[in-house]
Amino acid sequence: AQSVTQLGSHVSVSEGALVLLRCNYSSSVPPYLFWYVQYPNQGLQLLLKYTSAATLVKGINGFEAEFKKSETSFHLTKPSAHMSDAAEYFCAVSPGSNYQLIWGAGTKLIIKP
């Protein structure tokens, strides 16, 4: 079965430090990959997506992610964390059939002042 693994249910970084949220997936076909962000008591908002164009994808709020097929990874990064980045982040993969998404468990990003 296809799966998505996000390493770390909670990640804590200092304001101004690098943010790295890890996502690995298993898929037998070239996937579409997504990162979503959820602020407290809100729905999910798309941060960025990979749909087989450039492997380095830029998203909103200064985030980017790199698709590495050999490592089956799609890690999310931001060079300098801001307090407003505190939220929960979800990685998801669409294997291409019927367009359901397979979701990671989520990572809560905590920003220390």
Add this chain to the structure above:
Amino acid sequence: DVKVTQSSRYLVKRTGEKVFLECVQDMDHENMFWYRQDPGLGLRLIYFSYDVKMKEKGDIPEGYSVSREKKERFSLILESASTNQTSMYLCAGGGGQSRGEQFFGPGTRLTVL
């Protein structure tokens, strides 16, 4: 701007009540989805619909039913609410043209007493 709206942000119901959660999308998407979100469990798919009057069970359909009489509207029904259905409920729309990308409503936080 694409929109998915949910009928209530917060809802409090009593055990045994029949509960309707409504979701409307204005994007003309074929697919619509209902998820529930609980701390530590991520997003779990309850039901999805790929066309009017069509529905498929997700991972946790027990205790729920759905209705899709019109393309833009997808309703989640709790036939007899129970306390273990207290949760955040998220509706999403997405279709083939979006390559798996899903667009989320703001969520309904349901409390069953």
